[in-house]
Amino acid sequence: MSDKSRPGVAPSEGERIAKLLARAGVASRREVERMIADGRVAIDGEVLDTPATILPNLRGVTVDGKPVGKAEETRLFAFHKPSGLITAERDPKGRPTIYTALRNALPKNAGRVMPIGRLDLNTEGLLLLTNDGGLKRQMELPASEVPRTYRARAFGDVSQAQLEDLIEGVTIDGVRYGRIDANLERRTGRNQWIEMTITEGKNREVRRVLEYLGLKVNRLMRTAYGPFELGDLPRGQVVEIRKGDLDRFRSQLKKVGGK
Template identity: 40%
Template structure:
């Protein structure tokens, strides 16, 4: 059965589906000896030979890997970085399969980050239409009052666009800072930080503690673990 080339590459563990589209457009993929740049190209896994950077790609040889990492602050969520800053990939170097992050956490943010070579799952978890909840614990300056919280919950304007409704509750109050639990299901760049700035309570510290019902728990910072079969099944159902 034929399938789109980018989907084939993603399921073979080459890269996420979106990244695979970039690889195709850049002319780095060959089908039956010819460079292909059209994203609509379809291939038959049983008949066609797909080559990326001189290596024949086959889905049958790839073992799917699903990892939860407790990302520390001070790491970028990319394989390579132009300024030479540490990458989350440096923390999983003993994983032999080629894996990639599911979405991103910004440089200053810690917490739950999924890594996998399952491009199809990555696509589903990061695509806006699937609305997967992401839960954060945010230390914010000051204490948002009821009006601030209602504004946040209705959605605020960041970068000229109104965010979707979100959830927020204050779980700890302090003299200078408060701890808030925030749930969003979008993935805009630095969204939680920008939303908190929009209600005049900037973030001092931010940590993602859950994706859907999958929780970070007591996994130490900088460490990772493989997901259980039950957890993988749960993610695929989202």
């Protein structure tokens, strides 16, 4: 489908509406496209039927009938996600979500924030949150090669040599997992503590790779995402990443993808 521009707006003078709405913190670009398909986005009262609309700004744009404000300054928060929470706004099964905990943990002026990547129900640790859908997408893309570090406690036996072989990547059930930097930290009985750094972040990647090695993961914690670390942040609490640290990271973030 070809791009559609608002009358009088040349494509070179604007950006796709999905990108503008993502930057304004409405949702990720992919989520915005779904919202458009569901008829939730309108321009000057006319329901939008394509995400390929080019606009110079968000003037006259509404989502669910509410005007969209101009893009806010990008903010990034670190949240220590406890085990037992779903990384979603709502769960059909009624299980508690991260937003249950975030209601009281986030600053009152945080506005709407979106998780960067996901942590499974039983995975705990560092979950980054942002109001910028563009930053969210860029940090999640495997091509950006943003490292994610995990500590896993797993039952069974594995050698450091087996873990070092993962540096070349591994194919499991037809799925290729790229470079994984894995180290055996310590043993406690039949349990092993293993640190793993990945850059692709495929669905359940750490668990699947360790299970492939014959281990059963009984605790999994993300300790870092890019240069941002969990540190001693208490479980269930949030801290905002300093603007200088965020700006420095964004200047170094690998530029991938297009509009």
